[in-house]
Amino acid sequence: MNAEMVLERVAHGGYVVGRLDGKVVFTTGGLPGEMVRVEITDRGARFDRGWVTEVLKAAPGRVVEPCPIARRCGGCDWQHADAATQLQLKTAVVAEQLQRLAGIAWEGEVEAVPGGLLDWRTRVRYAVDDDGTVGLRARRSHDIVALPEQGCLIAAPGPTVAELEAAAEPGVDLEVTVADGGVTLTSGRRVTGPDPVRQHVLGRTYAVAATGFWQVHPAAAETLTRAVLDGLRPEPGERAMDLYCGVGLFAGALAGAGCMVLGVEAGRGAVELARHNVPEGEFLALPVERADRKMPSWADLIVLDPPRKGAGAAVVRAVAAREPRAIAYVACDPAALARDLRTFAEAGYEPVSIRGFDLFPMTHHIECVAILHPAS
Template sequence: MTAKTSTAAPQAPDAAGHAGEEAVLDVGPVAHGGHCVARHEGRVIFVRHAIPGEKVRVRLTDAADDAKFWRADVIEVLEASPDRVEHFWHPADSRRAWGHGHPPVGGAEFGHMTLARQRSLKADVLAEQLTRLAGFEQLPAAWAGSVEAVGEKYDGGTGLGWRTRASFSVTPGGRLGMHAHRSNQIIPVREMPLASGAINALRLWDLDLQGIERVEVAAPANASRPLVLLAPAPGTKDKRLRAIAAEVPGDVSVAAFDALTGDVTQLRGRTWVQESAEGHDFRVTGEGFWQIHRDAPGTLVGAVTEFLRHGDFLHPGAVVADLYAGAGLFTAVLADAVGETGSVLSVEGAPGASRDARKNLHSAPQVEVVQGRVERVLRQKPRNFDALVLDPPRAGAGKAVVGQLVASQPRAIAYVSCDPASFARDLGYFRRSGWDLAGLRAFDLYPHTHHLETVALLAPAP
């Protein structure tokens, strides 16, 4: 590694270390988290915006002398991978952004490579996590080893325009922006190519957002009324919030929300959106969870039901549960499958999402909606489950929940995960409890980012 001092303003060595310096690196394999690994003289450097096999010049961004590893962004490509392409979004292009004196925004960290290479690297990450955290010595036979493309009939193979939800910050000057990776710096934006046309059509970057700290936007794929959520800064008056709401164009609902409590206050229109999937409509209030990719609900429901039906775990009369159920996407489809002779226990910890689930599922007598922690509810309501559907947050279920799931003795579990590390960790807990991985599919529901979604079928070992 060669390095030279940056022309950036000097910082105290104990605070910044070598941050701001440049180095030339040979890029190694991809790692979980959206970066690649480079090494020099025992020092590990996690490099973003690179591709394995490249030689690059980087700017060190986190590089304290006593740190176990450093972080860096690519600012120049000296030997390019054949899979490198021009980035589709200038604010997220590391080379262009640093050329203008600031870091790139987050959210499109794989946009510099072909979609095929993105999916190949995501498959590498999943395989590595299964080996390191789940304890597989080689690629499990239950997985074909690939990450499947989703939504190409809508985006023409570009991987753009798939987000039906987007989150923005606000600059000190009141302009719409996004944070740089691992930074408090907010970069102004005037487009979001991964977001749907309905979100970009709002042109929120034209508004004066002074008094707002964060903006969340939901524009359902069914073309129903979008919702703009405004998180006010401390001290912002209601009059100011209503003035901003009045400036949002079109037939759009606007609400204020408390980022800590999730409480939502109506400013204009509704405080919720209506989503549609698999023949059902779903009310989702405020920041309530819904899959971001326009095709994710159908894709995930299809994978889950295919796994469960193939093993005869899902049929009329079956007893099933939907855990971390949110507004009830899986619950509604499970209720259809088990019919009125079966039963579905729907469990969600967030009070707002649980209220939405009650509204969405009120006409399904075979469904019981319970708000509470998954492990507590399973202890209080023991049943002979044919199957459980598990869709936890990014942090995964965890050891205690896995223990309770195993103790409830279902015939099978369909596990939906948006994080390969927490999924592999939980899978390791299941395997040590005598369960097997019976099926696994991986989906590219987040093109141009490092994220992926998996659906697994777990069953007790014979």
């Protein structure tokens, strides 16, 4: 079914909301204020999904997508929007989520980082079909969209498409990691290039497993670390915790500021690297949700950088119970951030600042850093 409608507002997840006969349609490929023709792709009881097949009246921020597979590939959401419009869309999403889920009236703006819209993603997982063709998953599908001749335009400079196909194994995902020390390709158990890789942030070198977690934008690790340090203002001798610490990025920054640091991370491999990266810190290889009794009963500062689903009420209450003077919450999903901030408010902590960063250009993803203090 194709129908005409006016798109109203941006929604979390890379959608723009429209209505057909009063029913909400979460639409891909549009911008707020546009008149479009939409094909309904999924029907539900409360809302439908659709994608724009024709733009009848374009918004001022619309541009031609630079990538020829942008409309089919699931990797990008906003290639049809210029840089300023992307920031406006993401700002609106953060503000809406904070207001709706936490009752917080946020008046900030999502901040751009150096590097532009393309050539930034340092970690990419490519899908490989049974014939060895390398591509990316289609939107909301397991189908594989073959890479164009120029490759993925948001990927950091690295292997060509021909080099990717030469390294690929049919039916096995191929991961590419571009780090400070070179490029690593991982296909199943076959690794070509350094592993672990090296990353440099604020004077400290971090070893990271080639397929382990690290921020994918080259400016992200330093941007987030500076935001955490600026917000917490650590003092020498303070006791700090880094929860969901990974390989110790924030633990290293806090140790560098003279703090006594405890890191907690579920992944044993990541903890081994964290102990190497931050030898002056202590680390527990436990899920944060199960580490409460192993952690000290108090701390001056706590950083938490949970996965996309957020920390959850139990972890939030455990953090607040230690009565830190300041908390830094690093979030890759504004909805999860808002839910956890609501719980923090119930536990006596309120945000004194919330910053958003566009560390995933062309996509709907946003990174935020909230600094919390005890409620006055």
